[in-house]
Amino acid sequence: MIPVMGFEGRRVAVLGLGRSGLATARALRAGGAEALCWDDGDAGRARAEAEGFTLHDPVRDGLEDVACLVTSPGIPHLYPAPHRAIAAAYGAGVPVDNDIGLFFRSLGQGDWAFHDTPPRVVAVTGSNGKSTTSALIAHILEEANVPVQLAGNIGRGVLDIEPPIDGEVVVLELSSYQTELARALTPDIAVFTNLSPDHLDRHGGMGGYFAAKRRLFAEGGPERAIVGVDEAEGQYLANQMVEGPEDTRLIRVGSGKLSGPGWDVSTRKGWLSEFRKGRQAASIDLRPVPGLPGAHNHQNAACAYAVCRALGLAPRTIEAAFASFAGLPHRSQRVAEIGGVAYVNDSKATNVDAAVKALDAFRKIRWICGGLEKDGGLEPLHGAAGEVLKAYVIGREAEAFALHLGDIPSEICGDMATAVARASAEAQPGDTVLLAPAAASFDQYDSFEARGADFIAQVEALQG
Incomplete structure (x- = not known):
């Protein structure tokens, strides 16, 4: 568990008591806060009550002396209309956050400064391929004997993971619901896979949807950005992340040939190619990999490859791990x-x-x-x-x-x-x-x- 810091001795409201909501309540309690829990469903309230949490309806019982309201990602906070409890928080001037924001707020505290090799956080967003890309990154790191934890929109809730050990990598899959609201977003490496219409009712249209994804980069200021550039939005985002064509803080990922003096990873006709400063650094045939069928999975592989190269892994180490990746349930x-x-x-x-x-x-x-x-x-x-x-x-x-x-x-x-x-x-x-x-x-x-x-x-x- 990652204890939530900064709310010691204060009351924090938790709205939505599914997997991430209960994990948030536990993490708040571990950090010394009093978690006031509410869910519109009887089952969620019963689970919280069974763990000794105080039930507190933010609308009926009010938000007096509440330092923050933490909401689950599935609960609307803007479009098509804010949930009544979130609207009450807006009216009372109570900050609204989610577990992702609390995670980044709290992660670097405690014994972080005593690590010889500080842990790093990789955050993956985009419309499609997030889960496969995130799981593939974690698989490659495991095969390379790098300690890793996978969390967020896949696997465990972000506050439910163990405090990272020396040199560990935390891989997070983040949806637009999560990136849009988090008040802190500071990954070391941020990944944007692609963009296509989805969840438009929750974001007020395509512009709002892209803006939610873009926050991971604009708010977070990652040390390295890996951006899929097959769509105009990705090209725009990539352009925003560099000071010039040779800026290798950005790795561009595309499904066709990419050219330029920077750092690129492309997939074409089943082949993955890495270019740095205009020279080819590696080439991998993805066609025989059973766990990554099709061009869309080749793009996922390119994003995962770019992350692992940014973390210092050799191309042949990554290629060997591709071969043993079994894929994810319900995805090809x-x-x-x-x-x-x-x-x-x-x-x-x-x-x-x-x-x-x-x-x-x-x-x-x-x-x-x-x-x-x-x-x-x-x-x-x-x-x-x-x-x-x-x-x-x-x-x-x-x-x-x-x-x-x-x-x-x-x-x-x-x-x-x-x-x-x-x-x-x-x-x-x-x-x-x-x-x-x-x-x-x-x-x-x-x-x-x-x-x-x-x-x-x-x-x-x-x-x-």
Whole structure:
């Protein structure tokens, strides 16, 4: 646990008592603060009460003598409208923060100054690939015998990790919800993977969404920035981070050839290439790596490679670790091969851009898609559907979703069991049955993990 510093003897309100909220309450108590806990659900309040925390509704019970309100990332604090408790804090002039802000505020205190090699923090943000990039960085470091902890939007809550030991690296996956509100953001290395429309209702549009990601760099002032430059926003951000073309505090990452006197890592036709000062420093063939299929995973590999090079690892050490990376559940996860048909679970493809990248990674696709459609429309899918033999549409609004697929052959299935059964019945050897929903899961499931688990269960049932 990372005890929260700076609130000794003071009252701090904690709003939202899921995984990160309870960890925050414990860390506040460990640092000498009094945590006042609230959740709109009975189960969350019961969990906090069972651990001896005081229940305190910020609206009903007020915010008198409260030093700060700490909110969980899923709770709206601006758009489409602030939660009533956060609105009350704004009205009372009580600072609002989240666990990420408390983490950076507290991490460098205690025995930090006594480390021979100070621990470092790598923070990864972007629209797609954050989890795979973060997990891959941690895997490479583990394989290189570098102590590492993985936390944030993946794995453990940031305040729930152990105090870092000498030379350790803390790898954080950070969502836009987390970067937008944190009052302290000071990573040693910051990573921006890419940007595509997502969570637009929570950020008031695309500009607000990008601004939330950009805060990690603008507020944090990282020692080194690793920026994907395939989109205009990444190019802008990269430009903001340098004093000149040769500034190697920036590592640019792209899916095509990059040129210049700085530090670049590119992926092209399955090959990763590193260039420094115009000269090639390394080249790695990513095509045989089973845990990193497709161009989108090659970009994730390039970002992870850049981080590990910035941390001082040799190219061959990184290449060896790539080969043993198994990938993450629900992200281009090969579930089974039955009768020559591959079954792939990419339930994490919750937006159109992620689904496009999944479709680009496979051939002869029987595509299971649908769910709670997000802003931005489905038109980008049309150009990526060249290898789609047929779409099998699930979700409560499956008929409306299918109408947006244009000329892609489709069948309304409604639920996962029907979709897997129909795709399996029509698949031929060499086909891939791919779950890449291009939509959120909340119309039928609690999470994308639950949706992916249902797909896996239906595939396993095919095997008897």
